[in-house]
Amino acid sequence: MTSVVRRGLPMKWSHGLACGAALAWLPGYSLLAGVLMLPLIVVYLTDRSRDQDLVRMMLPYEFAALMHPLHILWNEDGSLEAAISLLLMPETVMIGWCAAGAGWLVLEMALISAKLIRQYKARSKKAEIATRLKELHEEWAEDTSSSEIQPSA
Template sequence: MTSLVRRGQPMKWTHGLVCGAALAWLPAYSLLIGVLFLPLVIAYFTDTSRNQDMVRMMLPYEFAALIHPLHILWNDEGSLNTTISLLLNPMTSVVGWLSAGAGWFVLEMTLISAKLIRQYQTRSKKAEIAARLKEIHEEWTENPGMPEAS
């Protein structure tokens, strides 16, 4: 158990160093990504299952919403003023956060669909087994010459 904890510690330091370097060298990109990924951070910390399926499902939608703002920021050479103007435009945040919501919605609808399909399959299998049992029961009760099992 302690070896697992020891192995995880360098990763935490590495993640911290990478985040710190990104903030120091690319503050405009870090700010834009941080604000638009805020729903992912909230989902990460509030996910009670801790298998992070929700965050994994939301991530591609967030990346898709991030392409246009990052392209604008790239064309303006990573200016902090451009980032602030992008973030002050409500459509940038709304599109980014709604894309995270779309990822969450797709995951939830997939889970609900899977449950409904499984319930349908279980009910049809149960009906099939009940029909077969009824056939067998009728088959055994129709033959009066057959000795009954005791």
């Protein structure tokens, strides 16, 4: 177990160094990306039940929502003031967070759809087996009644 922890530790250090470097050299981009990806970060830190499938599903939606604000920030030379002014516009944050919500919704709907399809297939298979059992029961009931009549004749 300690070898697993030791392998994960350098990865956390590298993430920390990358975040620190981004904050130092690109504070505007880091602030904008950090605030817009806040739902993703919260899910990453709290949801361990699905092996981070939810985070992987939310990520493309979040990146799509980040493109326009990052483009605007790029045109403003990536300044911290431009990032703050973008974040003070409510539609920027709402679009980013709703995109994360859309990723969550798509995953949940896919899981529900898969479950419903599996249940439908199981019910149809059960009905098929029940029909076949009924046919076999009727067939064997006819054979039993005809065999009982023949010896008496």
